[in-house]
Amino acid sequence: MTQYFATITQMNKMLGNVETWLDEAVSFAKAKNDFDPNVLLSMRLAPDQYTLLKQIQGACDAAKFCAARTSGKDAPKHPDDETTLEQIRARLQSVRTYLAAFTEKDFEGADQRLVPLSFMPGKGLTAADYACEMATPNFYFHVTTAYSILRHAGVNLGKRHFIGSLSLRDV
Amino acid sequence: MTQYFATITQMNKMLGNVETWLDEAVSFAKAKNDFDPNVLLSMRLAPDQYTLLKQIQGACDAAKFCAARTSGKDAPKHPDDETTLEQIRARLQSVRTYLAAFTEKDFEGADQRLVPLSFMPGKGLTAADYACEMATPNFYFHVTTAYSILRHAGVNLGKRHFIGSLSLRDV
Numbered sequence: 008m009t010q011y012f013a014t015i016t017q018m019n020k021m022l023g024n025v026e027t028w029l030d031e032a033v034s035f036a037k038a039k040n041d042f043d044p045n046v047l048l049s050m051r052l053a054p055d056q057y058t059l060l061k062q063i064q065g066a067c068d069a070a071k072f073c074a075a076r077t078s079g080k081d082a083p084k085h086p087d088d089e090t091t092l093e094q095i096r097a098r099l100q101s102v103r104t105y106l107a108a109f110t111e112k113d114f115e116g117a118d119q120r121l122v123p124l125s126f127m128p129g130k131g132l133t134a135a136d137y138a139c140e141m142a143t144p145n146f147y148f149h150v151t152t153a154y155s156i157l158r159h160a161g162v163n164l165g166k167r168h169f170i171g172s173l174s175l176r177d178v
Numbered sequence: 179m180t181q182y183f184a185t186i187t188q189m190n191k192m193l194g195n196v197e198t199w200l201d202e203a204v205s206f207a208k209a210k211n212d213f214d215p216n217v218l219l220s221m222r223l224a225p226d227q228y229t230l231l232k233q234i235q236g237a238c239d240a241a242k243f244c245a246a247r248t249s250g251k252d253a254p255k256h257p258d259d260e261t262t263l264e265q266i267r268a269r270l271q272s273v274r275t276y277l278a279a280f281t282e283k284d285f286e287g288a289d290q291r292l293v294p295l296s297f298m299p300g301k302g303l304t305a306a307d308y309a310c311e312m313a314t315p316n317f318y319f320h321v322t323t324a325y326s327i328l329r330h331a332g333v334n335l336g337k338r339h340f341i342g343s344l345s346l347r348d349v
Contacts, residue, residue: 132347
């Protein structure tokens with residue numbers, strides 16, 4: 008499996024893990040005075056930090072752009088207009104469906120591709136460096152911060168919810 | 179550059195980024211009533227979550243074991259006995275020196291290697307899956323949580339401190 012395809016497959020799995028965290032968040036809200044779980048989407052860990060909603064949108068974008076830019080395609084647009092758990096779940100589903108449609112073949116020639124950086128005109132990264140130095144850390148930054156916001160709020164999550172399933176072999 | 183070597187190189191850079199976050203933490207402590215910055219090492223985001231100290235130890239271990247296990251070597255031992263910023267900085271330096279000594283050649287044959295999972299007797303992952311599904315998410319989990327604990331405490335950090343330097347090219 009090429010590294011590009013493996014990275015996208017792993018990001019897709021992680022976004023599926025985020026869906027299970029939201030299930031736990033809803034259970035937590037129900038058990039704790041049956042509060043509206045959508046409130047969690049506006050929580051954050053510092054006043055000048057993104058909310059849970061924006062962290063999930065950021066994770067979706069990091070994964071989507073990693074797939075699009077390393078394969079040389081245009082990414083589908085998402086207007087960031089979600090306000091509810093139902094809507095952010097639909098966003099996760101949309102991005103996961105997009106990622107799942109990629110095949111090994113889409114990344115042929117990726118090692119020769121350069122990815123321009125929109126915030127740094129005239130500069131860019133090789134696709135390999137983009138995946139390793141930018142997309143992957145940025146993706147995990149947003150999923151881990153989303154996880155931390157839920158943990159801080161009291162949602163019952165542990166490392167197994169973060170890591171999710173593994174491609175186990177007998178040794 | 180092989181993916182294994184690129185991953186270790188990136189983890190080494192990220193641990194260097196953590197050192198700069200600790201510099202910012204010390205500046206923050208000095209500016210805010212000159213409190214003892216070592217206090218930050220005992221902070222956490224949830225009562226049943228690791229402290230900042232343990233998050234940094236966890237990041238160090240994830241990187242060290244990723245390098246050792248994908249290259250088929252024994253990892254150096256670290257007894258997790260740090261209690262101060264000075265000591266955890268020495269731990270970061272020790273692991274960064276270990277990572278920096280790896281070369282491309284150390285990862286020859288890694289694609290044929292299986293990594294046993296200590297918490298799952300009889301089971302393991304290919305070295306490629308171990309790096310992608312276990313070591314990388316676990317590493318970023320700990321570095322991002324360390325970052326979030328500092329952000330939550332008020333330390334003046336932003337995304338640029340998280341991402342750090344990039345291998346820029348002209349495009």
